[in-house]
Amino acid sequence: MRNDHQNLGKVSREYMVWLCNLEELRLVYGPELQQQALEVAVERLQRQGLSARLAEPKGCSLLASESLCPTEGAETEDQAQDRLERICSAIGREPVTLGAKKAYLQVEAQALGGISLRSMSELHGRSRSIACRRQQPAARNLRPRWRQDYQQDMYLACRLLDDLRLGILAVAFQPVAALNSAGPGPSMYYECLLRRNISAESDGYGVPDAIQALERLGLVERLDRSVLWTALDALAANQEVSLGCNVSARSFASAAWWTEVLVYLEEHPGVAQRLVVEITETSSFPDEKSAQALIRHLQILGVRVALDDIGTQCGSLDILDKVRANIIKLDKSVLEKAAGGQPTMKMLQSVVGVCTDRGVSVIVEGIDSAAALDTALGAGASGAQGYFIAHPSLHLHGLFDQILHVPDVLLQMDAVAYDWAHMLNWSRPDSSTMPGQRMA
Known part of the structure; x- marks a missing residue:
């Protein structure tokens, strides 16, 4: 009773x-x-x-x-x-x-x-x-x-998600430099790259490999969400910096956490205008219409959207017809091919021209030498990123002097x-x- x-x-x-x-x-x-x-x-x-x-x-x-x-x-x-x-x-x-x-x-x-x-x-x-x-x-x-x-x-995914839960992951910053006739200019923004903030390298693993494993397993959304909120907090803390944040295509789907992000960006337009969301091309969108609507919403709020790791293989630029990005980031392999011969250099120039005609800025990745930089300049690229420009660093002196750790959003919740x-x-x-x- x-x-x-x-x-x-x-x-x-x-x-x-x-x-x-x-x-x-x-x-x-x-x-x-x-x-x-x-x-x-x-x-x-x-x-x-x-x-x-x-x-x-x-x-x-x-x-x-x-x-x-x-x-x-x-x-x-x-x-x-x-x-x-x-x-x-x-x-x-x-x-x-x-x-x-x-x-x-x-x-x-x-x-x-x-x-x-x-x-x-x-x-x-x-x-x-x-x-x-x-x-x-x-x-x-x-x-x-x-x-x-x-x-x-799954082994790599467990290592990465365990590190996320333990607070071992941190953000390294690598500048994306604007290009002009004289060479590299000021930074367009700094890309946030995930690193392990731990000295025991013998127990390490490849973070990029682990991220791709998360994508293949369908477990990457938790990481993307955590890194994105870390970038948003960093932008709110420093009004002089623009940051780029990688988000897997698999994470572009209708979800409550995206609603929270959009509301925050609407309330903080100064943050939105200094954020670049880089969509990795390593996996497909779960739902193209939902992804397109989400991308458009971000852009309306002032966020710049970049398509990452784009190659010159047949059909790689077809995504431009589906996603009206602000920025295209060409993969390092494109640069290597262009440096190998004049026909490929003309193809690179053609890709840059197509993007420029659509109002899309082109950034060439993998600029690791003066010769690579000359190739990017000769193709007419808008920006460059690579070791020759600057190595990723956990410290962004004058902007972020302390290491920026990535908290697990699920534990925060x-x-x-x-x-x-x-x-x-x-x-x-x-x-x-x-x-x-x-x-x-």
């Missing part, structure tokens, strides 16, 4: 939670890690005051529910998005481990509302993460290599000044119920 009395007036809200890479984890690491991941996910949801069970037998999604006290007024969209983010953060912010095996979960959540369980498979097919699936090859002889590649990517569970008046599930029993 006491429990019934406590539950009087309670309302229930349900969510579908997808563990988007669970099938890949089973194929690569075995069913034991898959089961461990499911149990850990349920346990982490319980700590947030939700109960959870498998939505379907042998599936990769959980049906989570919470009991809430009715509140005055309907829940706002921001509150609903914040709740979904916290659900995903609770499950995905730390890795799942089983012995020597270790992996981060890729998580998405959706409030069910009036959606029936029968519609879940169709809804999952429209999720942002479906494009990131690493399909096992049909040919049996190719599967061992596929599993090996996946394990290597958990450290907010209010108790989310208390605010929602949640009724916590019975702690005596084991995760495996809830999924039965």
Whole structure:
């Protein structure tokens, strides 16, 4: 009777939670890690005051529910998005481990509302993460290599995300110099490059390789979000600098955290006008229309958008028809080819001309020698970046004298000044119920 009395007036809200890479984890690491991941996910949801069970037998999604006290007024969209983010953060912010095996979960959540369980498979097919699936090859002889590649990517991803959680990652600054007839001029902006701020280099790994691994695994959004907010804070702290920040194409999708960024930029136009968002070309947009709308919104607010790592291969400039960027950054390979012969130099000049006609500035990367700089100048490029201009540095003297560390945005979100569970008046599930029993 006491429990019934406590539950009087309670309302229930349900969510579908997808563990988007669970099938890949089973194929690569075995069913034991898959089961461990499911149990850990349920346990982490319980700590947030939700109960959870498998939505379907042998599936990769959980049906989570919470009991809430009715509140005055309907829940706002921001509150609903914040709740979904916290659900995903609770499950995905730390890795799942089983012995020597270790992996981060890729998580998405959706409030069910009036959606029936029968519609879940169709809804999952429209999720942002479906494009990131690493399909096992049909040919049996190719599967061992596929599993090996996946394990290597997950190893690098774990190293990088662990360093992010531990506060080991920092920003190094490399200037992008404007070019004129006399050579390099003042800096157009400084690109923020991710580095490990740690002296034990023997225990190191390649940060660029790890970032690409995160992209291939569909786990890069957390890193992009953390680095972008670090850049925004730095711009707010110093009004004399412009900064460029890399964001993977995979992160350009409709999400609550982008709404927060856009609101901040609208309220701080001086920051927006000094920000360059560099979109890496190493992966595709989850949804082109959504990405185009987001890019256009950034530009309306005054943000300059750059397309990074563009090559001269056939079709590489087709993206200009889809994304009306302010800046094109040509990959180092373009410069190397142009230096090798006159026909390729003419091609480079043609690329610069096409971009200039569209009002797009062209920056050539990989300027590591005087000869490379002469090639960029001869092609008519607007800017140059490379070791010959300046090496990346953790200290930007006169602007940022202290090392700029990158805090993990998910850990920051958990450290907010209010108790989310208390605010929602949640009724916590019975702690005596084991995760495996809830999924039965």
